[in-house]
Amino acid sequence: MSVKQKEKPILEVKDLVAEFTTAAGRLRILDGIDFSLFPAEILALVGETGCGKSVTAKSIMNLLAEQVCKRRGKVMMDGVNLLDLSKKQMRSYLGRRISMIFQNPIASINPVFTLGEQIRRLVRIHMAGEITRVKSELGCTTAAAIDRLAAANLEKVGLTDVDQLMRAYAHQISGGMAQRYRIATAVLGNPDVLIADEATSALDVTVQAHILRLLKRLSAEKNTAIIFITHDLGIAAQLCQQVAVMYSGRIVEVAPTAELFKNPLHPYTRGLLKAVPQLSRKTGLEHIPGTIPDLRNPPSGCRFHPRCRQAMERCRRLRPPLVETKSHQVCCHLYDAGNKEAAWAKS
Amino acid sequence: MTMKDELKYKHLAEQAAREHRRERKIRTIAFLKRKSAAAALLVLVLITLAAVFAPLVAPYPDQGKGAVNLGERLQPLSGKHLLGTDTFGRDILSRLVYGARVSIFGGLFIVCAAALIGVPLGLWAGYSEGAPGVVISRIGEILISFPAVLIAIAITTVIGAGLTSAVIALIIPWWPWYARIIQGEVLRLKRMLFVEAAQMLGYGKSYILFRHLLPNIMRTVMVMMLLDFGPAIISIGLLGFLGLGTQPPNADWGLMVWEGAPNLMQQPWIAISPGAAMFILVMAFNIFGDNLQDYLDG
């Protein structure tokens, strides 16, 4: 599969900027994010913690309080810029067109209501049509219909013993079950886009595998596009067709998975790959010298240059453009006109 | 670790430290920018100064200390007596100033003593679960469920009424709250940190516990003490009002309200000024405490 798809993208993010106003001043967390997502595509969004992966997701979903986070740019979904929508308008998209699951599944289930209570409410919100259908088919009450649908959705994600589960509370189930349940609730409105924010990081490896398989199946069956946010390149490799590497609020390189691993272009990507497999927040820093830049006064030009072995004079001055190579999109001065040779020479 | 690594860690540590200091500076500024906090602080400072320098601040220090002045009984508010005089002709303002000493230093003493007793016990109870924990919390429960007024009476009948007995009577049911909170805090942190410790191998649990524990505890205690100041001051006032606190002719806001209450209809100022003073002081403490809490929670 190549970056240049014939079909048009389901979600298109153009120059997305998010600025946080804190006691510490204004922080530019997202500094112009660009990427597009195609139906049934699974896109990995990788990068060190604090590079703005989650913020990207949440700004797309408009989950951040306005007074804290100012957003600019475009998040296009079939011709509508989601950033222009009010919270109210946005709600008609959430869960129906675009949905999200979070890192800690248990914490993201309301602890004082039964799972059933919560999923039923979502069924009522998103599946009005089905409810009437089921009612007419089985001639049962609305309540019964809702129960049926809720159960069905839970079974779809491979949960067994559903009735009992619906009576359970968050603290009574395992992380794996919780995440399956969350997925069920997230996709029951058949969204076109599902954002999975570190969806498997908190789970142990075997469970991880199950969840990954589940997500794959989903995108295949319902041809849902998935943005899979992770700091674990290994998982990205297993799951995704496309990988976007983020660094300090920018996407520095996008490429088909195989391509990226075979031939990473951006120095940062290379650094990351060197760190695989035991890449993780703590050890990550050891392989790329220096630390994540201080967002209060980010480095001029290319935000990576202080840590870049190949940094050139212009990196300090100019913000690198997004360069399209034959298979990659990369955001580095090494690859804009005139410097290609040099780059190839090095790689 | 190699030489190089060590250097790098050192560098990182310094950077982190710098970060931290900077964070705090910025937050402090933001904190003081809040009007309410600043106002509260101002009030507190003023009253405290007045209390400390009472002899200089009070227009009639001797009357503040209780000397009667029958020439000017029950004077209304005037230039000579800004807040009027009471039934012994004593200048209310002067008595307020001297009364502030009781409220502020009494309150301070209670809160500090309660913390000094409660925190260590709480730490002990929380750290060594089992017997000590149970015993301490049981004792605490009993003392808490014991009306302070009755304790005060008991003490008063033995060593006589006075600020001392009032303060003691209040400390006795006060410290258990600290013990309780700290115990809970310790337990919570233990759970939390042991989970982490399990993840990041190598570190000794107790090492982690104490490296993380004490700072956290100290913050909690600080906020608690600040928020307890108001209640402590009110409690002293309550006992004073019942005549179980400061003894006449000394000044104490609660006592002054009691002395003034009978004249509430003809000379309302006698009872209202000390009551209002108490209200303002406590309010200031509460507002300041709230702000500080937000500030510490970041």
Add this chain to the structure above:
Amino acid sequence: MLPFLIRRLAGLVFLLLILTMLVFGLSRALPGDVAAMYVGLKAKPEQIQKARLELGLDKPVHVQYLRYMGRLLKGDLGISLRTHRPVARDLKEKLPLSLEIVLLALLISIALGLPMGVVAAFKRDTWIDSAVNMIGSAAVSLPIFFLALLLQLVFFNWLGWFPLQGRISTMMEFRDPLPAVTRFGLIDALLAGDLEYMADMAWHMFLPVVSLASIPLGLVARLSRSSLLEVMQADYIMAARASGVGETVLFFRYGLRNALSPVLSIMGLSMALMLLNTFYVEQIFNYPGIGYWALASIFSLDYPVLVAITLVLGAIYVLSNTIIDVLRRWVDPRIK
């Protein structure tokens, strides 16, 4: 649940046992010749001696204590040194009066405080929010005796809207008293179908109840606000939002219930606090409940009464906390 209740009950018994020992011990250790007080003013030595035997004060303390406990189990709390009436009987009369106003105050403080806090949180950083904050702080900063006096001054002296003192109008007292069924005035009046009586009592309760409610109201308003704000930051709220649940549902159903448990836990404290504050409120409003009784007994060192009151307060404190824990388990299934 059941084992929990049993555990709590055991705790209660234990507590009361200790309390009796403490207070009884005190009542004997402290100065103040019980016999002399029993005989009263201008007692003659031989009379005091007689009373000493009559009250069994000649026996060693532990014997006296055991006797006391024996009688306590039979519901006999001894004789008041001041009024020479059985303490238990007076307690039966006076406790309901105080409980009535305390519970009403609790009710008001929840019924007003919770909405205030919720609205403040919902309208965060608006003038409403800061207004609620101010009111909350003010409410907890008012010394109860001062508030009570102010209320009297304003609502009786200046506005004349509310009665000055007592639990019913003197006019009413010239009638024969209501049959004491529950001993809760309002309920009894209702049972007797005497609305006039009931209204009159409510009217008299108003100011005392307001004074008592002030502090809990402040606590509830502030706490519900802050805990609600905290809850609204939680992952599960964001998750629900992300799956398209509406804001109002998020706030008033998903958020509120989570925010409730800390608010509840402040209630137990408030109960205890208010019971102590009845000492002042009832004194100032001349309201004949246990607070008034306690104060009168304190200053005449009426030990049998003081012991009884301490026990009752301790018991109520523990019981109310137990009830509240039950409620908390109900709103928050996580509490084990």
Add this chain to the structure above:
Amino acid sequence: MKMRSLILMALVLLMATLPIPARAGQKNIVYATSADVTTWDPSASYSTELTYMVNIYETLIRVNPPGSKEPFSYILTTGMQASDDGLIYTFDLRKGVKFHDGTAFNAEAVKLSIERTKKIGKGAAFIWSDLEKIEIINPYKIRFIMSKPVPLPQIAASAYASYIISPSVIDKEPAWFDEGHECGTGPYMLKNYRAGESWMLTRFKDYWGGWEKDQIDNILVKISNDSLVKLKMLLSGQAAIVNAVPSDSYKAVRDGKKTKVVYGPSYVNYIVFFNTARPPLDNVKVRRALAYAFPYKDIIKVAFDGKATHSRGIVPKGQFGHDERVFQYTFDPQKAKALLKEAGYGGKPLKLVMTYVAGNQAETRMAPLMKDQLKKIGVELELKPLSWPAQWELGKRAEKDGQDLFLLMWWPTYSDPYETLVSLLGTEKKTLWNFAYYSNPEYDRLIRKAYETVGTDRQAALEMYIKAQNIIQKDAPAVAIADAKTAIPALRRLEGIVVNPAYPGGLFFYQMRLR
């Protein structure tokens, strides 16, 4: 707070719709007072319940207020004869008197009542200690035989321990009475007793004295310890009569359009005891110095609103035994300083402790004034307000470690000075009232002799009493500060309020009229 005021308005409206009717035709008044009941047993009663007792029960004779023509008026008797040796008294009993339960009053009732009181031996029963026996001559003639010539009329008229109880309840336990039961011959009956809260005195239809218009049907007694509340109740007309208002408010009440203050003599006085058992007050000069240093006039002004008299000896003004010939200490700082110097306490300031009752308005007001003046003569007086039991307890075991000065409010049990003089300063083996720990055999002998003479030779007795009091003034083990006046704040419409110092705090509602 908007919510609150809404609720408030709602309630107010509710009130408006529910008028509270007054009982038409009946004369009802409310008496707000701090005078609570310690027992309803007329034999044991020895405290503030006297206020109500004198309305429920009656004595054979009653002492008249000072200034009346007759020393006594006959209540349950119509006549009295004493033998010359003052040992035998014969009473003619009033006929047609009924107890509240209808039982007829007669000699048997008298005999049983007095004997019951003597047997129970509580309260003031000691006043009968010199009674040998009671003989019934006929149902309406009875004879008291005494072992010593003590003043029986005063005793029979005592405010305590001399009430006549119906034979129908003579065997009842005190507990029965304390439930709120009674059975006397008085004009009023007890109803709806709520201990420490309120109760009602209601008209006894068949009272032997009969009833005229404007007399009061029901008196609702409301206990209130808060003088401010009582003031407000009076000013708002809720209460027709109260037992006290805040000291600084008497003027306002006195000058009120609707309110007045009825002043009358009282045997209540305030006495300071000096601890003669230990230095420095074992030195008579120091005691005298203090006596000269008290600001009597200021105290009367501030603590008694001017309505009290500067004491002259410990026998209160108006009572038999009080006399102008008794020496009086006056405020004289110079003399005080001089005496202190003589005593050798010129230079270094003396530190003394004074105890008094925290709840007593007058005492809490005079204490600071004393402190202030003593300071001027170089005496540092530490004030120690206590609850009465605590003060009393301390005083009883205080010779060595307790107070130096003991401020006491005192009133006599019956209208003869003996009780006061013997209880307060007579020699005591075990301290009970003599907080000066003073003992003077000559004094003891003198007052006892006077007591036994008074029945036969009143004048001689008076001389002895004066002598005794001057001994006290010379030794100064105690000095009386002020003889209080009874002050009864009431509505102007309420007339016929008579103050009788022989019955401290007693209110004779039967004599009152509500216009």
